[in-house]
Amino acid sequence: MRDFLFDHIQRLSFSYHSQTPTGDLIERVTSDGDALRRFFSEEAIGIGRITLLFLINWLAILNLNAKLGWISVVVIPFILLVSLWFFKKTTKRYEEYQTQEAILSTTLQENLTGVRVVKAFARQDYEKSKFEKDNWNKFLKGKFVLIMNSLFWLLSDIVLGLQMLFNFVFAAMMAIRGEITVGTYIAYARLVVWLIWPIQNLGRMIVQTSTGMVSYGRLMEIVKQARDPLTEGCFQPHGLVRGDIIFEDVSFMCEGAKTDVLKNISFRINSEQSVELLGSTGSGKTSLVNLLLRFHEYTSDRILLLRWDRDTGRIDNV
Amino acid sequence: MITFDGINAFVSYLTFMMWPVQDLARVYAEIQHSIASAERIIKLVDSPAEIRNKVEAGIASTLLGYIEFDHVDFYYEDRKPVLTDFSLKVNAGEIIALVGPTGGGKSTIVNLLCRFYEPSSGVIRIQGRDYTIYTLESIHSRIGIVLKSPHLFSGTVRENIRYGRLAATDEDVEEAARIAGPHDFITAMANGYDENVGEGGNMLSVGQKQLISLARADLARPELFIMDEATSSVDTLTEALIQRGMEALDEKPHYIHYCPPLKHYPQVK
Numbered sequence: 318m319r320d321f322l323f324d325h326i327q328r329l330s331f332s333y334h335s336q337t338p339t340g341d342l343i344e345r346v347t348s349d350g351d352a353l354r355r356f357f358s359e360e361a362i363g364i365g366r367i368t369l370l371f372l373i374n375w376l377a378i379l380n381l382n383a384k385l386g387w388i389s390v391v392v393i394p395f396i397l398l399v400s401l402w403f404f405k406k407t408t409k410r411y412e413e414y415q416t417q418e419a420i421l422s423t424t425l426q427e428n429l430t431g432v433r434v435v436k437a438f439a440r441q442d443y444e445k446s447k448f449e450k451d452n453w454n455k456f457l458k459g460k461f462v463l464i465m466n467s468l469f470w471l472l473s474d475i476v477l478g479l480q481m482l483f484n485f486v487f488a489a490m491m492a493i494r495g496e497i498t499v500g501t502y503i504a505y506a507r508l509v510v511w512l513i514w515p516i517q518n519l520g521r522m523i524v525q526t527s528t529g530m531v532s533y534g535r536l537m538e539i540v541k542q543a544r545d546p547l548t549e550g551c552f553q554p555h556g557l558v559r560g561d562i563i564f565e566d567v568s569f570m571c572e573g574a575k576t577d578v579l580k581n582i583s584f585r586i587n588s589e590q591s592v593e594l595l596g597s598t599g600s601g602k603t604s605l606v607n608l609l610l611r612f613h614e615y616t617s618d619r620i621l622l623l624r625w626d627r628d629t630g631r632i633d634n635v
Numbered sequence: 636m637i638t639f640d641g642i643n644a645f646v647s648y649l650t651f652m653m654w655p656v657q658d659l660a661r662v663y664a665e666i667q668h669s670i671a672s673a674e675r676i677i678k679l680v681d682s683p684a685e686i687r688n689k690v691e692a693g694i695a696s697t698l699l700g701y702i703e704f705d706h707v708d709f710y711y712e713d714r715k716p717v718l719t720d721f722s723l724k725v726n727a728g729e730i731i732a733l734v735g736p737t738g739g740g741k742s743t744i745v746n747l748l749c750r751f752y753e754p755s756s757g758v759i760r761i762q763g764r765d766y767t768i769y770t771l772e773s774i775h776s777r778i779g780i781v782l783k784s785p786h787l788f789s790g791t792v793r794e795n796i797r798y799g800r801l802a803a804t805d806e807d808v809e810e811a812a813r814i815a816g817p818h819d820f821i822t823a824m825a826n827g828y829d830e831n832v833g834e835g836g837n838m839l840s841v842g843q844k845q846l847i848s849l850a851r852a853d854l855a856r857p858e859l860f861i862m863d864e865a866t867s868s869v870d871t872l873t874e875a876l877i878q879r880g881m882e883a884l885d886e887k888p889h890y891i892h893y894c895p896p897l898k899h900y901p902q903v904k
Contacts, residue, residue, distance in 0.1 A: 335837040338789065423789070423834075430835065431786040434848075436751065438799060438855060439775035503643060597870045598842030599820050 318353075322346050322536070328544040331612045340423025345539055348418060349532035356529025363522050367515040374511040381501055381508070385488060389509055392480045393516055396473055400520040403469045408527040410465055414458040415531060421451045466524060473520045481513050562586040562609070569601075569608055578604045686753055688770045695769035698777045698858040700762035701726050702748070707757035709743060717743045721757075745861050750774050779857030783864035785848035787836030792821055793828040795836075795847055799854035811854035816869070816877045817846035842868040849877065 326342060379386035428435060428444050435444050485506060492502040562585070569579040579601045586592050594602045607613050637645075702725045709718040717740045725731050733741045746752050747759060750771060759766050766774065779799070787795045796808045803811075808828070812818040820843060824830040836844045845868055852860065860881075866874045 335833055338834050427788050427834070431788060433751075433780075433782065434786050434788075434798070436775060437749065437778065437780040438851075439772050440798065443801060595870075598846065598868070598873055599840045603840055 319346065319350060322350070322539065325540060325542075325544065329542050330545050331607070333542055338419070338423040338426075340421075340426040341419040342539070343426070344415070344419040344422045345535050349415065349535045352528050352532035353536060356526065356533070360522050360526050360529055364519065364526070367519045367522065370511060371515040371519070374508050374515075378505060378508050378512065381505055382491075382497055385484075385491070385497070385505060388487060389480070389484050389512055392476055396476060396516060396520055399472065400469065400523040403465060403520075403524050404527050407462060407465050407524050408531055410458070410462045411528050411531045412534075414455070414462050415535060417451070417455045417458045421448075421455050424448055424451050466521075469520065469524055473517060477513050477517050481509065484509050484513075560588055567608065569604055569613065579608070686750060686771065689767060692768060692770045695761065695766075695773040695777065698761055698774070699727050702859075703760040703763075704744070704747075705758045705760060707747065707754040707759060709740075709747060709752065709755050718747075742863060745780070745863060748859075749778055749780060749861070776855075777858045778861060779852035779855045779859070780861040781845070781849050781852045781863065781865035783845075783867050785836070785841075785844040785865075787832050787839070787844055787847060789832065789834045791826075791829045791831055792817075792824075792847060795832060796850045796854055799851040800856065803854055807854060808850075812847075812850045814877075814881065815846060815850035815853045816873050817843065817850050820846070840868070842870070842873075845869055846873070846877075853881075 323346075326346075375386065375390065378389060424447060428448070435441060488497070488502050488505050488509075491497045492499055497505075564582050564584050567579060567582045568577050570577050582605070594605065596602050604613070704721055704723040707718055707721045708716065709721075710716045721740075721744070723731075723744075733744060735741050743752070747754055750766065753767065761769070788798065793805070793808055796812060797803050799811070800807070805828075809818065812821060812828075821828055821830070830838075832838055832844075832847075836847070839847070845865055849862075849865055866877065869877070
């Protein structure tokens with residue numbers, strides 16, 4: 318999965334990378350990758366195991382005494398409903414937590430890449446307080462997720478504990494009244510532990526699964542991004558190529574910006590001609606070259622390299 | 636003889652006795668992981684800062700005055716010399732341009748002067764006193780440095796310029812931008828000073844980033860101004876305007892400018 322993500326990320330477009338903070342990408346690949354791995358290695362397997370445990374023990378109890386079997390599971394539908402409600406809540410909270418963690422990574426990453434600037438202006442204390450603020454926010458968001466978890470555990474432990482107590486008492490009364498034998502009671506007491514315990518864990522698993530789902534969604538956001546179409550197009554010359562470069566009424570706008578960087582640019586460079594681009598700072602010299610290399614896609618009309626435009630030329634060939 | 640109740644109790648106790656034993660193996664494995672992680676963290680925390688304040692270091696009240704490199708040698712860890720027996724004296728208010736081939740040690744001189752590194756041998760003096768007697772903070776806070784590959788933080792243009800002096804008002808920020816040159820293109824952008832520069836300033840061209848980092852350094856009102864090819868990606872017209880603006884400043888800092896356009900500078904060493 319990591320290999321795939323690495324390869325995928327390096328093939329994403331320039332505009333995607335300029336809009337996505339590096340810290341966010343790192344966060345998704347590392348932390349979310351781990352959460353997803355945990356989901357498959359622990360939670361997905363755990364849910365299967367728990368369901369199996371529950372069913373087998375329940376069938377065994379039903380086999381002992383059908384009445385006891387039905388009475389033992391009275392609260393379970395309720396627990397399942399509550400855990401679904403918590404699942405929804407935790408999902409939202411955990412998503413916020415992961416987003417905040419990404420912000421924290423971005424802060425760290427920007428501090429490290431700009432460490433010379435930080436040192437040059439002696440801004441270590443300022444950076445520290447910035448980091449502490451982001452980290453504190455992460456702590457608060459994390460605390461909220463934990464509170465949701467502990468609330469749920471508390472609730473399910475109490476309810477299931479009461480159910481267990483009720484089961485023991487009810488079965489004991491039946492034994493005293495002679496409806497079941499003492500041997501049946503002891504077998505039941507052993508089995509019912511393995512009935513309630515899986516359900517207690519199932520609830521936890523369901524809530525934990527929400528973190529796996531959130532991470533899955535966050536990873537899929539990267540995966541869904543379209544790669545640069547490196548190998549689309551049919552024109553693929555071999556050897557030395559010569560020809561004219563023609564810009565026909567080309568405009569270009571950075572993604573997210575409102576104004577054009579380049580507007581209605583037209584020119585022609587003949588084969589073997591050397592051209593120098595002059596212009597004031599920020600006038601679009603670099604953007605023009607980036608367009609030629611197709612690091613960005615232009616927004617109107619076309620650029621002809623030799624005789625081919627973007628619909629026929631392959632990017633890897635450029 | 637063991638009773639029926641006894642067997643029942645025995646089985647229960649046995650179960651509860653075995654469970655912690657099983658758990659012990661898991662806990663032990665987790666402890667091993669934690670120890671390994673803790674070692675890595677402690678190693679990072681324990682790594683000494685190579686350049687630190689001396690115990691008796693005092694605060695430099697000013698960097699104005701002459702600055703002197705006295706027979707300075709410098710080599711990085713691989714012991715390959717970068718500077719050997721380098722001497723230079725800069726008087727207050729003087730503009731110095733360092734010129735040399737790529738890899739000639741220009742940046743090293745600036746790194747030494749900013750005390751990002753310290754000389755391997757020889758002394759650097761400020762006002763005749765070895766600069767290691769001052770605290771790093773007091774030196775760094777008086778230096779304005781602009782790099783050829785400028786780094787901006789994500790946030791607005793205004794926040795980036797203000798990084799030079801956190802207490803600066805909006806007017807101060809705009810004034811600095813006027814002197815250093817970026818004011819014109821900033822006001823031409825859709826959101827002006829509140830335009831977001833993107834991560835590392837990605838939404839701007841290199842020349843624009845250079846101008847903003849120049850304004851940032853300018854706002855810090857440094858006593859020593861260092862420009863590391865700071866206007867290499869700025870067009871020559873703007874560059875000339877910036878220089879005129881800088882020279883018109885009332886309180887003149889030292890300038891150390893190392894950059895090819897020599898023709899502007901009266902004195903080249």
